[in-house]
Amino acid sequence: MSLRTTLRVKTPPGFRVDASALLPVRLAAMSVAEIERIVLPAGNDRCIVGDVFEVSRGEATPALEAPHAGATLVIENAAPWLDRVGARMTDGHLVVHGSTGDYSGFQMAGGVLRIEGDAGHFTACEMRGGRLTVTGHCGDFAAGALVGDMEGMTGGTLTIHGNVGARLADRMRRGLVLVGGNAGEFAASRLVAGTIGIAGQLGAHYAYGMRRGTLLLTQRPAQLPPTFTGGGRGFDVFWALLVRSLAGEIAPFSQWHAASLPTRYAGDLAVDGRGEILVVS
Template identity: 45%
Template sequence: MSATPGWCLRLKAQPDFRVDFGGVLPARLAAMTADEVARVEVRHGNAVLTLGELFAIVALGDGGPSTELRLEGDLSRFDAIGHGLDGGVLRVDGAVGDRLGLSMRAGEIRVQGSARQLAGCEMAGGLIEIAGDVGDFAAGVLPGSMDGMRGGTLIVRGKAGARCGDRMRRGTVVLHGDAGDFLASRMVAGTIAVAGRVGAHCGYGMRRGTLVFAGPQPVVPPTFVATHHDIVVFWTLLRRSLAYHGGPFAGLPARAPRRLVGDLAADGKGEWLLPRAD
């Protein structure tokens, strides 16, 4: 039997409890028949349900990639969607729960809605794009772990909650909206670009990494100081890569931004870039 062009799962009704959707990945389902997909089990509270009990299962016939999985409906009670994704495309038409794209390594996740806490947590590669808002600890770290986001790209069209980029080690986060308190707290490396306002204690404990403020200028804490290094070449490359994301990032000025370094209470090698209009 030839592979299907992918599967679409349409939610029948809201489950009574939270559902752990980890392990339901495009590549896994691509090799299955409709009956086999319907028998895939997921945790529902302390019980187990099959996908056939929760979703109407429809084969995609639009010529898309065979490793595509589409989810339709309000999935805000479904956690760990895309956990460990290592290839393929996962599209969600609706809101999602906690831990979207947890520890994903490759592939794409595109959500036409909002996500709860820990979106992109500890991801190591691939792309996550969220049309709405994200909760706390996006691109962050699980309790007890040392490293947050380790690679890939997280794009948030809405706003982000507190602790976005906590312990982030690598990768790129693009926030089109506001960010909550403790943005880039304990950041080790990587790049975060934000177009909206930021909350209190931005860059708290930041050791390295780059923050780009494309919108309102933040309040500068006393543990960050100005530098006068020549960063014209670096800024030219960075602004070009950010312009791809559109919105305020498309109009970043060519003139090198004001540069601050800190957190001097930690390692003191993180940088803030505050673009100035020409």
């Protein structure tokens, strides 16, 4: 059974805190006293873990253990002032009870991060691997790129049960993003590759500048982009493999059947034109 470290918020600091130092594997190698002395940046200020959190140590239950991971970190009573939760995480299992601030899972490369609440802007920004789940809503630029950078998400799986803000998966190059609710404007904009599924409604300008990749929709949009054209056959095998890979994901994506082929649209013809929108009715 793996080691579990629990951080329970006891005294909110009154300002935003960079929590990127709070990673499961790193904390598993430290004593409780050492963890309490960790200094967390907070803009022009700083705080000590022991002043903000109550730290405890125990054994992880099987339900919290990550496959092939030897460390679990649980953050309780989390609030949106906690930024960069799970940033650059490479291994282990991090569970957050409550909401997080911006940059959760920033450049995450491995492990499992589960946020049982809402997440702020830039969640899974430039994510490279692992699995990130948000049970609530999410802000803008999820799975996207930092301003000025050329690549968004390049690997891993991001699942958002609720709604997501603008610029979902902007410049995404690889990976899987599933949204159980609605998406804001410019969803899948400048998509280079990867797969995005949106169960709810779309904002304006979705699939803008889409070069390659797949956008899965469970609702037919009121208006298709003028730079996409209908048609396309011979993707039966691809569809069967995709449906199989989604079997363990959230509904409705897990409920699709290979025999029910979606309606396909190709584009964005203003750029490469090799992307596709699949509408599953």
